[in-house]
Amino acid sequence: MKKSTKAIHAGAPHNSQFGEVSIPIYQTSTFSFPTAENGAARFAGTDGGYIYTRMANPTINALEENIAALENGYRGMATATGMAAITTVFLALLEKGAHIVSTDCVYGPTRVVLEGVFAKFGVESSFVDTSDLNQIRKALRSNTRVVYLETPSNPTIKLSDIRGAAAIARQHGALLVVDNTFASPYLQRPIEFGTDVVIHSLTKYLNGHSDVVGGMIVTQDEALYKRIKPVLNQFGGTMDPHQAWLVLRGVRTLPLRVERAQENASKLALFLKQHPMVTWVQYPGLPEHPQHELAKKQMDGFGAMISFGVKGGLEGGRILMNNVKLFTLAVSLGGVESLIEHPASMTHASMPKEGREQAGILDELVRLSPGCEDYEDLRDDLDQALNAIKRMANSNKVAEEELSTQQR
Numbered sequence: 501m502k503k504s505t506k507a508i509h510a511g512a513p514h515n516s517q518f519g520e521v522s523i524p525i526y527q528t529s530t531f532s533f534p535t536a537e538n539g540a541a542r543f544a545g546t547d548g549g550y551i552y553t554r555m556a557n558p559t560i561n562a563l564e565e566n567i568a569a570l571e572n573g574y575r576g577m578a579t580a581t582g583m584a585a586i587t588t589v590f591l592a593l594l595e596k597g598a599h600i601v602s603t604d605c606v607y608g609p610t611r612v613v614l615e616g617v618f619a620k621f622g623v624e625s626s627f628v629d630t631s632d633l634n635q636i637r638k639a640l641r642s643n644t645r646v647v648y649l650e651t652p653s654n655p656t657i658k659l660s661d662i663r664g665a666a667a668i669a670r671q672h673g674a675l676l677v678v679d680n681t682f683a684s685p686y687l688q689r690p691i692e693f694g695t696d697v698v699i700h701s702l703t704k705y706l707n708g709h710s711d712v713v714g715g716m717i718v719t720q721d722e723a724l725y726k727r728i729k730p731v732l733n734q735f736g737g738t739m740d741p742h743q744a745w746l747v748l749r750g751v752r753t754l755p756l757r758v759e760r761a762q763e764n765a766s767k768l769a770l771f772l773k774q775h776p777m778v779t780w781v782q783y784p785g786l787p788e789h790p791q792h793e794l795a796k797k798q799m800d801g802f803g804a805m806i807s808f809g810v811k812g813g814l815e816g817g818r819i820l821m822n823n824v825k826l827f828t829l830a831v832s833l834g835g836v837e838s839l840i841e842h843p844a845s846m847t848h849a850s851m852p853k854e855g856r857e858q859a860g861i862l863d864e865l866v867r868l869s870p871g872c873e874d875y876e877d878l879r880d881d882l883d884q885a886l887n888a889i890k891r892m893a894n895s896n897k898v899a900e901e902e903l904s905t906q907q908r
């Protein structure tokens with residue numbers, strides 16, 4: 501099956517009782533055993549029946565099957581949120597004295613949980629620019645167990661070479677874990693390049709309607725599945741059946757939504773590039789993007805996320821965000837509606853300023869998640885909001901001074 505067919509058919513009901521086309525929501529916490537012997541057999545694993553929803557549930561399984569098929573992986577494990585997927589994988593693959601090498605500009609809480617929580621239990625972490633394979637090589641230690649990539653990264657939209665990182669990790673005896681949230685399996689399937697574990701925040705493109713939070717872990721083999729699944733069951737970051745059903749409904753239109761959002765993003769990137777109030781644009785589809793060639797090799801498209809620098813720095817960004825009318829000022833991404841946010845004061849505010857700037861998350865950086873509206877409406881909204889910076893600068897002394905400094 502090809503990917504659009506999988507998005508619609510993988511995980512579809514196998515044994516439908518009434519001919520249902522959509523998987524029912526099995527909204528039950530527990531499952532009855534026909535006999536005591538059968539109950540014992542289910543716990544012993546000799547009968548495949550369900551026991552308890554924290555461990556497995558048919559609606560959740562349908563979603564796990566769907567995403568694992570899209571990722572070309574062995575099996576999926578659905579989690580309550582993307583962060584639950586990330587922390588479950590860390591809990592399963594890292595131990596006291598272990599070391600992890602991670603992309604420096606990862607989703608803020610991913611870094612915070614490693615530095616603030618896992619560090620307490622003796623896990624060491626290094627954050628490097630993984631778009632440079634040499635930096636990964638240099639950061640490896642004898643106790644490195646995991647190399648962790650977020651590609652494209654949030655919010656700097658840098659790409660890391662998955663095949664190259666997988667070879668380095670394998671040679672060192674470490675595992676490669678990739679957060680594939682920004683690309684979605686429609687555009688990038690890290691397991692095809694040697695990744696061991698793929699993580700998603702389903703909250704983004706896979707669900708796509710900004711109405712559910714959720715996460716997914718997909719492993720490339722059975723051994724890793726068996727290592728991670730018990731940790732998920734015991735720590736309990738499991739998904740709810742209704743949540744799974746909503747995400748499954750979203751996934752059905754993933755190809756259509758991603759194609760549309762990507763088309764809007766590529767046009768907006770060109771528009772922003774020539775706008776007088778914009779200092780730089782980071783979008784993998786632009787030939788000047790440092791990893792434009794890599795994007796062509798490991799992605800099926802350039803994605804829909806854009807970051808750009810706005811004239812007037814922090815103040816310029818504030819004016820821009822207060823003046824958009826169609827773009828919604830909100831964190832998150834990957835929904836049908838277009839969102840705008842300011843990472844330094846929002847998603848990445850939990851990172852220390854120094855680390856944030858080292859990772860390229862500058863105060864002037866604005867992140868866009870174009871959705872599926874008409875391009876012309878999105879363009880006109882950004883245009884009028886960007887022009888408001890200039891207008892406001894004329895009536896605001898502080899902003900004007902900042903602006904003229906930037907323009908010099």
Ligand SMILES: Cc1ncc(COP(=O)(O)O)c(C=O)c1O
Pocket residue numbers: 581582583584607650654679681682700701702703713714715832
């Ligand atoms: C790249 C990335 N990974 C993980 C997460 C965490 O996902 P969730 O918010 O579903 O816990 C996010 C959330 O924004 C994200 O952008």
